Amino acid sequence: xxxxxxxxxxxxxxxxxxxxxxxxxxxxxxxxxxxxxxxxxxxxxxxxxxxxxxxxxxxxxxxxxxxxxxxxxxxxxxxxxxxxxxxxxxxxxxxxxxxxxxxxxxxxxxxxxxxxxxxxxxxxxxxxxxxxxxxxxxxxxxxxxxxxxxxxxxxxxxxxxxxxxxxxxxxxxx
Numbered sequence: 001x002x003x004x005x006x007x008x009x010x011x012x013x014x015x016x017x018x019x020x021x022x023x024x025x026x027x028x029x030x031x032x033x034x035x036x037x038x039x040x041x042x043x044x045x046x047x048x049x050x051x052x053x054x055x056x057x058x059x060x061x062x063x064x065x066x067x068x069x070x071x072x073x074x075x076x077x078x079x080x081x082x083x084x085x086x087x088x089x090x091x092x093x094x095x096x097x098x099x100x101x102x103x104x105x106x107x108x109x110x111x112x113x114x115x116x117x118x119x120x121x122x123x124x125x126x127x128x129x130x131x132x133x134x135x136x137x138x139x140x141x142x143x144x145x146x147x148x149x150x151x152x153x154x155x156x157x158x159x160x161x162x163x164x165x166x167x168x169x170x171x172x173x174x
Contacts, residue, residue, distance in 0.1 A: 015086060015115060017122060020069035025056040027085030028071070031107055042143040043105045045166075059090075067092045068126050072106070072115045086110045089119035091127065091135060098133045104146075111145070120153050127173040136170035138163075 020028070032040065033050050040048045051059070062069045072087030086107040091100035102123055106116050127135050138160060139146045147157060150169040160166035 014113075015072050015074045015110070016083075017070055017072050017118060019064075020060050020062060020071050020088070020090075022057070022060045024071055024085060025053075025060045027073075027083075028059060028088060029056055031085050031088060031105065034107060035105065036108065039105070039108070042140050042146065043103065045138070045140060062090070068100075068123065068130075070119055070122055070126075072110070072119060074110065087115045087119055089116075089123050091123055093130075093132065100127055100132055100135055102135045102137045104137075116149055117153060120149070124171065124173045131174070133174045134170055134172050136168060138166045139169055141165055141167055 029051055032043075032048070035043065037047070059069065067090065069088065069090035071085050073083040074086045075083050087105065087110065089102065089104040091102040093100045102120075104116060104119055104123075106119070124135060137150075139150065139157075141164075147167060147169070150171075151157065153171070155169040155171040158168045158170070160168045
C-alpha cells in the first residue's frame with residue numbers, strides 16, 4: 001500500500017478542503033457538538049454529546065498510511081474570525097488491507113451545498129492512490145439523507161448481516 005501524498009489545499013467558492021491537522025481538534029469538537037441529537041446518533045450510531053480530549057486527539061492525529069481524515073473549512077465574511085470547520089470525512093483501512101471503512105458528517109447549515117459529495121469523492125481518490133479496492137460504511141436505516149447521498153455518489157446499499165438497524169454502503173475505488 002502506498003502512503004498518501006500531500007493533498008494541499010483545494011479551494012471552492014465558499015469553503016476549502018484539506019487534510020485534518022492536530023490543531024483542528026477544537027473545530028471538530030464544535031462541529032460534533034453543533035449536530036442535532038439525531039445527527040449525532042446517525043454519525044456515531046449512538047448517543048454522543050461531545051468527544052473526550054483523548055478521542056479528539058486520536059481523530060486529528062491520523063497517520064496517512066492506515067487512515068485518512070479530511071475537513072471542509074468555511075471562511076467567514078469577517079476573515080479576522082478564522083475558518084470554521086463545517087465537514088469531516090475519514091476512512092480507516094480494515095484488516096484486509098484492501099478496503100477501508102469511511103464516515104462523513106457535514107454541519108446542518110452547509111448541507112446540500114456539494115460539500116458531502118466533494119468529501120466522498122476526495123476519499124475515493126485518496127483510497128485509489130493508496131491502492132485500496134473499495135470504501136464502505138455503515139448507515140442507520142432511518143438515515144435517508146445519507147443513504148440518498150451514497151446512492152447518488154455510486155455506492156451500493158446492502159443489508160448489514162450483523163445489525164438489522166444498519167445498511168452497508170460500498171463503492172469500488174480502484
